[in-house]
Amino acid sequence: MTEAFWEDFYRDRDQVWTGKPNELLVREVAALEPGTALDLGCGEGGDAIWLASLGWQVTAVDVSSVALERAARRASEAGVTVDWQQHDLSVSFPSGSYSLVSAQFFHSPVEVDGERDSVLRKAAAVVAPGGVLLIAGHAGWASHQHDHPADVHFPTTAEVLAALDLGPEWVVEADEVITREVPELGTRADNVLRIRRG
Structure with missing residues (x-):
């Protein structure tokens, strides 16, 4: 069901995201020393391609083959190399350990209860010592979005941290709600967590 939803989501348009x-x-990673990075839910590859352009060795994962094909084509056009992998992260997960694991707006309208939390715990488990887990997510609907489901819950940073249940070797370096202007949507508040493994 998850794969079918996201394949249709990307197949419906030639390009979904800006690239x-x-x-x-960018705000949280630009000052970090490049190393190995894992991009979860990479979509059409904008984040992974940017990281690779800075010298990161990037593994990028999505459930949609359509999105990954577009991402690979754009990476080739940009002259960068990314290891593109197809995974339903509730079923399979990339191997290895990484100095950066990024989950940007890792929301899904078809996720099963607890599935996101489980995937983010797997993400934490593959962060190398000294590495960073970066999680950004919507804190609510944009100000101009009025016709939306009333039962959608956007996790707070406190809820994400509680679900991760990290050990004492982890340090929370950033725990913020950031409000930004979004074209055609008004303002939107987003959560960001940057957590470093000791």
């Missing part, structure tokens, strides 16, 4: 990296990723 630019997420602003919160």
Whole structure:
């Protein structure tokens, strides 16, 4: 069901996202020393391609083969190399350990209860010592979005941290709610967590 939903989501349009990296990723990662990175839910590859252009060795994962094909084509056009992998992260997960694991707006309208939390715990488990887990997510609907489901819950940073249940070796370096202007949507508040493994 998850794969079918996202294949249709991407197949319906020639391009879904701008191709630019997420602003919160740029804000939190630009000053980090490049190393190995894992991009979860990479979509059409904007974040992964940007990271690779900075010298990161990137593994990028999505459930949609359509999105991954577009991402690979754009990476080739940009002259960068990314290891593109197809995974339903509730079923399979990339191997290895990473100095950066990024989950940008890792929301899904078809996720099963607890599935996101489980995937983010797997994400934490593959962060190398000294590495960073970066999680950004919507804190609510944009100000101009009025026709939306009333039962959608956007996790707070406190809820994400509680679900991760991290050990004492982890340090929360950033725990913020950031409000930004979004074209055609008004203002939107987003959560960002940057957590470093000791």
